[in-house]
Amino acid sequence: MASGKRILIVGGVAGGASCAARARRLSEEAEIIMFEKGPFVSFANCGLPFHIGDVIEKEEALMVASPQLFKERFNVDVRVNSEVVSIDRRNSEIAVKDLSSGETYTEKYDALVLSPGAAPVRLPIPGIDLPGVFTLRNIPDTRRIREWVSANGSNRALVVGGGFIGLEMTENLVKRGLTVTIVEAQSHVMPALDPEMVSPVHSELKRCGVSLRLGESVTGFQSMPDGSIRAGLASGGEEQADIVIVCVGVRPETKLAREAGLEIGELGGIRVDSRMRTSDPAIWAVGDAVEVRDFITGGWTLIPLAGPANRQGRVAADVILGRDREFRGVQGTAVCGVFDVTVASTGLSEKTLKRLGLWKQDYEKIYLHPGHHALYYPGARTISLKLIFSKKDGRIIGCQAAGKEGVEKRVDVISMAIQSNRTVFDLEEAELCYAPQYGSAKDPVNMAGMIAANVLRGDSSIAQWDEIASAAPFVLDVRDVKEFGKGHVEQAVNIPLDQLRTRMNEVPGDRDVWAYCLVGQRSYYAMRLLSQNGFNVKSISGGYRTFLAAKGGK
């Protein structure tokens, strides 16, 4: 093993700090210096919104490790306020600007690790630099936002962008007592997910008093005489607020890498191999700044999340210190809490499949809405789950779920299944924890597998709401008369499931029949019954709940 190596690390937070700590554990002899242009290292980026909302009361709580701890515990030389301004690859040397003194000096490296992260995207619109218009990435940003809110007694906030950071900011600003409006250019928040899966988030935001302006974008900001900010909207409208937070995504920090001539990928991230090595064999790069392989598609992707950043930092350290380690790629597992609702996903969304033109006619999707635990035990909450899988071999392609309890558990289990190249048949047979407070004898994960397996085995013919307009089938609602009375799909005819055997004559034998119920279970039973009696019948996956969600997701 190489020893006494000089390892320089650019960026001292998730990827960089993990790499430094791991490198020291692997080698007591290495010389390790970590450069951070900001005033802090190892802070909890992911906690920043919650500090703004005072959920995390003390700023210190966000400081996971200090330069002193790095010195004492890891014998790592941490240099804060130190920006690495260039890389001289020929001489294996970087130039560092000490931001306190303004002076620049150089340091030699045997191995260089870039973990500079990503920068919030700055909208190229007038007024983006006005006081009161913020982005959020680090502790100084957080301080500025907190101070602005306190100093100006802000009441109204405008959050531009409904991705997960925008939503966390929204929740936390509401917790601080502000009234929040979200402007989102797409037709729904959490644009990475499929619209119908986001519907519970829309409802929850409304329930908590948040205004949504969807399919709308901001064209510019103006300072008003009363100190507030006016945002002009593409539709011609406007929004007035005391503070604006712009959360429209992040862009890999690649300036250093670009200028040093390292290969940059099509998506704008630093290109690395599975060992996190850049196009220069003495330089590694990790975290938000890099493009990595999507585990499912094999293609390049940008996944700016902390888990991958930490694991990549660790892999880079291993490789630098002579281990044969590879990063296995990412599959996009993520979770977001929005007030009482949790949304989580792993693998590909249907949107992504369509965008990339993958699996085309070869994927199938199913929906279900089981309880998070046994329904007979008090407090069961509905989980709405969408599973996308290959029609050819049942391989799981993606899963999205939303609800109030037990959501991320199911997504984590399915994430492990995807990692293991499992199929829906494996979910069907999964043996998961069951006691009434925790799950069901047939867990939602099993149910998802069973429903999908039935489709693949040809035992279940399903239809989707998004095809109903073009198919124009006979629509059969098999719920109870009372349920039907409370609301139903316009053209539907009601025959409750339990009367279907005796009233089959009311179902047309010469038309396509699409059955639905509340969630898709009774209509599946109806489909089995009718199909064995010669009807041409499909069950609409996810039932009325998915119908309503598809409306609410837009």
Add this chain to the structure above:
Amino acid sequence: MASGKRILIVGGVAGGASCAARARRLSEEAEIIMFEKGPFVSFANCGLPFHIGDVIEKEEALMVASPQLFKERFNVDVRVNSEVVSIDRRNSEIAVKDLSSGETYTEKYDALVLSPGAAPVRLPIPGIDLPGVFTLRNIPDTRRIREWVSANGSNRALVVGGGFIGLEMTENLVKRGLTVTIVEAQSHVMPALDPEMVSPVHSELKRCGVSLRLGESVTGFQSMPDGSIRAGLASGGEEQADIVIVCVGVRPETKLAREAGLEIGELGGIRVDSRMRTSDPAIWAVGDAVEVRDFITGGWTLIPLAGPANRQGRVAADVILGRDREFRGVQGTAVCGVFDVTVASTGLSEKTLKRLGLWKQDYEKIYLHPGHHALYYPGARTISLKLIFSKKDGRIIGCQAAGKEGVEKRVDVISMAIQSNRTVFDLEEAELCYAPQYGSAKDPVNMAGMIAANVLRGDSSIAQWDEIASAAPFVLDVRDVKEFGKGHVEQAVNIPLDQLRTRMNEVPGDRDVWAYCLVGQRSYYAMRLLSQNGFNVKSISGGYRTFLAAKGGK
């Protein structure tokens, strides 16, 4: 596909009812009759303790499906109070005793499914039949217990057996205001788990006022003049109570099968193949009554749990109706709530490994005590987790975990990993949901994988508390002086981790050094540091927390 088959099902709850419902979905033409000797079918056995505790207030809530629903929805003929008393295999006929009328009649079958469940073990001791001494399996038992408690204003309960049903009964009796004592013959409750993992349950029971008599057994019961019951104990002591619940396990119901000459396994369950077929090709058996293959060992096992029963019932229906389906075996995934503590496990325990003589010197175990979510986010609770894996190839053998939040999630993920034949290296690389409210950038599952992988790669030398007496090493406590002051292992010498580089001279170079800290992380760092400086050092897995747990688990 076979159609118009006559399918008779013995037992109308988890396995039987699932089989009946699935069979109907697969075949509208089959004739399906389900016989149940009790007055109810499809009830939630697993909810019974919670009804006794009034957590589930209404008995109706436990009735998942009624005979009427079976008739109307599934066209299944349900016969309650109907005991199947014998099987005439030659004539493919069963004899049924109508318990209301006392009359017996016969029914022919094409396929017969046995799902008679298991019966609570009755201790062969005097007084076991006394009024006030109960077991719990079904609705009538539940009613009897509820009535006894109400009618006699019971204050003190004795629960015999600290398995999961005993613990659920304990919790629910406490919720009803009773004072409970548990008598358990083994040295710890939840005897299926390893003692050190059960320690949090012992603490929780004590916190909730439950008395524990461990390593103690009941020799008989006596009715006292005041209506109470006196239990004699093997140690010579006694316990006085107003009600006794005996929960000492279950035994497969095999009378019918035995008398019909079907093969019975060594463990006393009905022998079936992977298609749930008994030694008679026209007879299937499922649920608590059967022996199935352990997915990990390949050996036979009895797993009386609802998930497997339901899935086996479904597989049996599939096979009967001509599908090629197999049951994949069980791995013993289970969860139990004890007041605020959750304990869950999957795969084999160390106890079981030792009992079966499996993996002998070839397994390794590690302990960790991470937070259930990011520590910087308020409300993180500790999960204590034990991972057992193969030293040869890293295959995951078993996992046990205990804590107040997020326990069953991690066990479910690891359960899916076991099902997928994954290794600790796959846990290390798992991509799980992370936001501060839900987990950590390095999730407990990742941490378990990392710790284990370090051991397998030779980067981490670990020791276990249960070996310390024989090894007699130099014991180094690397926690802070303050932590050390609050309690430490007797022979330990304290050098805080962050001073270790400068105080290395205080560590003996000629002895085995075993380092520990609170959970095993700092001692791992110490081990890395010292081993690279030539010391002969190991880190004690799980640290002081596991030390205390090992004491408390006994």
